[in-house]
Amino acid sequence: MSVAHRLPDACVADFQRDGFLPSLPVLPADEVAELRRRVDHIREELAELEPRLYEVEAAWSSRPDQNVCHFLGGWQVDPVLHDLVFDPRVTVPAAQLLGVSRLRFWHDQVFFKPPHHPGVVPWHQDYSYWTRTGPPCHITVFLALDATDQANGCVEFVPGSHHWGLLPRVAFDAPREALLEHLSPAQRAVFRPRAAPLRAGEASFHDCLTVHGSAANRSARPRCGLVLNYMAADTRVLDGSAPLVRHAAPLAEGEVVDGPLFPVVLGG
Helix, strand or coil: CCCCCCCCHHHHHHHHHHCEEEEEECCCHHHHHHHHHHHHHHHHCHHHHHHHCCEECHHHHHCCCCCCEEEECHHHCCHHHHHHCCCHHHHHHHHHHHCCCCEEEEEEEEEEECCCECCCEEEECHHHHCCCEECCCEEEEEEECCCECCCCCCEEECCCHHHCCCCCCCCCCCCCCHHHHHCCHHHHHCCCCEECCECCCEEEEEECCCCEEECCECCCCCEEEEEEEEEECCCEECCCCCCCCCCCCCCCCCCECCCCCCCEEECC
């Protein structure tokens, strides 16, 4: 793995202890502005571009005034988003934190909260939606395209929750606290979320089992985040009943997740 973009050992230790790294400078202002422009274009043309994407969140489509705008697959419709998937400023620290030498792309997402919008992202574990692949060796990168803080609904993480095992999946439009009813008394006792505010161009990294979520945007500022999800290159299909994402070739149970939509982005 390239020495460039590697993190200090202390950052890796923090990630292993807490299940997340709250902030890392990734992109300069000019690149952030260009990404923001391109993400805005996709968002404004969602009706036209939807067939080329993986998914547009149904809860947002039915109730955009109540739910966060969320879609997957933007890297398939924009070359700058596509190239970012392979950027070593993202892939090197992601692989290092995941503890692998070969990293595979899983998929991308966009989360957008307009000013004064009530939409929340309920407490959840990413892997609860990804159990058709395994073992769970996945990592999520949240790249802020706007400055985020608690006023406009930044991501919040529950330290140490990646050690709790797999919890039930919650619906995207569920109440923010829906997951809490599934926690044990011991887990509830240490459920102390930590906000992870970011400057535009900074990213947070978190384990696929780390409990996280975000509150409503109470501010007059928008909050847009581009999410890149990665996994170990030898991750396998646990359920081959349907393609893992729209447009992907079917893969049989037990096969390595592979194909042009799941490229190895680091380690060859």
